[in-house]
Amino acid sequence: MTKISAAILLAMFGAYTWDELQVVLIMQGFAGISLFSIFLLMALGMAIIFGQMKVINMAHGEFMTLGAYATVVCSYLSETYAPGLFHWYFPVAMIVAFGAAFVLGFLVEISIIRFLYKRPLDTLLATWGLSMIMQETFRQVAGARETSATMPDWLMGSWQPAEGLDIPINGMFLLGVSVLLTAAITINMYYSRAGLRVRATVMNRDMAGAVGINTRLTDRLTFALGCGVAGVAGCAFTTVGSISPTAGSQYIVDTFMVVVFGGAGSIVGTIIAAFTIAQAQSILEFLLSGVLAKVFVLLAVVGVLMIRPQGLIASKIRK
Amino acid sequence: MLPIFEKENGMLYYPTFYEGLEASKNVIYTGQEATQQILWGLDWVAKEKGAKTYFLVGSDYIWPRTSMKIARIHIEKHLKDSKVVGEEFKPLGDTDFKTLINKIKLAKPDVIYTAIVGGSNVSWYKQLKAAGITGESLAKKNQTMLTISTTEDEIRGIGGENCEGFYACMKYFQSLPGDNNTKFVAAFNEMYKDKYKGNAVVGDVTQAAYLGPWLWKATVEKAGSFDIDKIAEASEGIEYKEAPEGYVKIHKNHHLWSKARIGKMRADGQFDVVAESPELIEPNPFPEGYK
Numbered sequence: 001m002t003k004i005s006a007a008i009l010l011a012m013f014g015a016y017t018w019d020e021l022q023v024v025l026i027m028q029g030f031a032g033i034s035l036f037s038i039f040l041l042m043a044l045g046m047a048i049i050f051g052q053m054k055v056i057n058m059a060h061g062e063f064m065t066l067g068a069y070a071t072v073v074c075s076y077l078s079e080t081y082a083p084g085l086f087h088w089y090f091p092v093a094m095i096v097a098f099g100a101a102f103v104l105g106f107l108v109e110i111s112i113i114r115f116l117y118k119r120p121l122d123t124l125l126a127t128w129g130l131s132m133i134m135q136e137t138f139r140q141v142a143g144a145r146e147t148s149a150t151m152p153d154w155l156m157g158s159w160q161p162a163e164g165l166d167i168p169i170n171g172m173f174l175l176g177v178s179v180l181l182t183a184a185i186t187i188n189m190y191y192s193r194a195g196l197r198v199r200a201t202v203m204n205r206d207m208a209g210a211v212g213i214n215t216r217l218t219d220r221l222t223f224a225l226g227c228g229v230a231g232v233a234g235c236a237f238t239t240v241g242s243i244s245p246t247a248g249s250q251y252i253v254d255t256f257m258v259v260v261f262g263g264a265g266s267i268v269g270t271i272i273a274a275f276t277i278a279q280a281q282s283i284l285e286f287l288l289s290g291v292l293a294k295v296f297v298l299l300a301v302v303g304v305l306m307i308r309p310q311g312l313i314a315s316k317i318r319k
Numbered sequence: 320m321l322p323i324f325e326k327e328n329g330m331l332y333y334p335t336f337y338e339g340l341e342a343s344k345n346v347i348y349t350g351q352e353a354t355q356q357i358l359w360g361l362d363w364v365a366k367e368k369g370a371k372t373y374f375l376v377g378s379d380y381i382w383p384r385t386s387m388k389i390a391r392i393h394i395e396k397h398l399k400d401s402k403v404v405g406e407e408f409k410p411l412g413d414t415d416f417k418t419l420i421n422k423i424k425l426a427k428p429d430v431i432y433t434a435i436v437g438g439s440n441v442s443w444y445k446q447l448k449a450a451g452i453t454g455e456s457l458a459k460k461n462q463t464m465l466t467i468s469t470t471e472d473e474i475r476g477i478g479g480e481n482c483e484g485f486y487a488c489m490k491y492f493q494s495l496p497g498d499n500n501t502k503f504v505a506a507f508n509e510m511y512k513d514k515y516k517g518n519a520v521v522g523d524v525t526q527a528a529y530l531g532p533w534l535w536k537a538t539v540e541k542a543g544s545f546d547i548d549k550i551a552e553a554s555e556g557i558e559y560k561e562a563p564e565g566y567v568k569i570h571k572n573h574h575l576w577s578k579a580r581i582g583k584m585r586a587d588g589q590f591d592v593v594a595e596s597p598e599l600i601e602p603n604p605f606p607e608g609y610k
Contacts, residue, residue: 016425020425021425024421024424024425027417027421027424027450028418028421030417031417031418031421034417035415035417038415145472145475145476146437146438146440146441146473146475146476146477147475147476148441148476148477148478150478151478156448156449156480156481157448157449157451158448158449158450158451160451166449166450166451168417168446168449168450169449170445170446170449171417171449237414239445240414240415240442240445240446240449241414241438241441241442241445242414242437242438242439242440242441242442242476242477243441243476244437244438244476247438250412250413250414250438281415282415282417282418285418285419286418286421286422289407289408290379290407290408290409290410290413290418290419291379291408291409291410294410
């Protein structure tokens with residue numbers, strides 16, 4: 001595969017030396033991987049929620065934005081009141097982002113979502129409304145301008161293992177965060193009591209209730225966890241993207257695509273989907289153009305879903 | 320918008336840079352139209368930096384599309400031995416530029432010429448820096464990044480540390496010398512002191528918006544009436560000598576005569592003005608040979 005693509009590239013970029021091409025191909029490979037980690041981060045929270053309770057959280061993007069704004073606040077506070085600690089504020093910001101989104105998610109579950117479990121389509125509408133309320137709240141509180149969290153030096157610039165080869169540090173950071181977060185969620189879901197309760201509730205809600213699992217609390221915590229993960233993703237994205245009241249709506253389409261393509265709610269499916277879409281997107285963009293790549297990727301996803309509506313990996317649930 | 324203003328016979332003072340190909344009795348365009356912003360800036364980079372190859376990058380909507388079309392024609396037809404080695408547009412709001420940056424690295428253009436807007440701007444600059452492309456690294460290779468879409472306003476969101484050493488072609492920068500501008504910036508800071516604590520940022524578009532009411536006032540005084548038809552009639556030749564950007568005059572096509580300027584971005588989010596067109600540039604919203 002690499003040989004073929006290298007040959008194709010040689011034909012396309014015959015004017016370049018092999019060294020130049022090699023460097024760009026390595027960077028391009030990394031670009032694909034870092035897009036993968038972005039997609040994965042975006043989709044994890046939604047996949048957890050969708051998998052557990054079949055609620056599509058249209059406000060997912062806004063929970064990310066909340067995490068991003070939490071990061072801005074942390075960066076501001078640390079710059080103003082504790083410049084000595086500024087270097088290391090980012091991990092703290094991540095925890096704050098998680099906490100803020102988790103708490104808000106918990107409250108949203110109590111006040112809105114729990115009344116709508118029997119009406120899945122209405123949760124779509126309700127969370128969409130919620131997303132607009134959140135956007136307008138951000139606009140009122142933080143203003144409509146784009147803002148940025150000030151990055152500590154260690155998160156900026158590039159790592160240069162060789163001449164002309166620049167590996168973005170923020171890209172490696174995103175990759176690290178997404179790997180750790182995925183691992184944490186997997187462990188939580190498959191190797192902990194809490195995860196056992198979640199899985200039991202998903203498989204058979206009544207039976208889980210009968211053996212003494214508090215299914216309502218499980219729902220509540222899962223929803224809050226999904227939102228919290230979105231908050232962490234939002235925090236991580238401040239290293240590469242912008243923060244504005246509507247920033248979340250830019251992510252929701254890709255997020256939704258990854259989750260549905262992967263097979264609703266399966267973590268493995270989400271990982272595979274994120275990887276496939278990210279690689280397809282970045283390779284096509286390299287060979288064609290950004291807009292065309294988006295068109296072809298969307299067409300391919302639609303095509304696959306027509307043949308396999310349940311997504312790549314379907315979760316086995318007794319219906 | 321335009322049909323409504325024309326139907327209801329209202330008056331719009333429209334302050335942003337835009338693609339041209341438009342003129343209306345009911346609109347006064349106080350920003351730069353495309354040719355005012357693009358042609359002189361390209362001439363500058365060709366002359367000062369000896370640029371021959373250009374990579375054009377924009378967000379995917381009408382203003383960057385039209386701007387890049389004009390830029391391409393100018394580069395290919397009017398700049399000696401110059402060519403466009405790449406042209407790419409990214410969806411509005413897109414936040415992933417790593418692949419595009421790799422393509423630019425491979426193409427090694429003398430000039431990266433950009434019109435990226437909104438949230439994408441932040442991602443673009445952050446990812447450039449993360450890929451090792453900074454004003455300093457470009458200067459070493461005698462490359463230049465010139466933008467027509469990043470003002471002080473955007474840099475506030477991007478962070479000056481990500482922008483240092485890149486160039487922008489605008490008609491106004493907050494750091495312009497001259498009494499008009501010094502007074503204007505001081506007054507702006509005074510007015511919004513509660514909000515910005517003396518650190519208000521004024522960009523090209525803000526200044527163009529500020530011109531609107533003054534031009535309208537002068538026009539009403541000349542016409543001696545608030546009547547829209549009379550204002551539209553009287554607009555041609557209206558001058559505003561106290562304009563922060565220096566001096567502007569309304570052309571009969573309802574655009575402004577303005578100067579174009581090149582600014583170099585600083586880490587503090589302001590620009591060093593490094594060049595200025597010697598004369599006011601005539602607005603030409605329907606440029607012959609550029610369509």
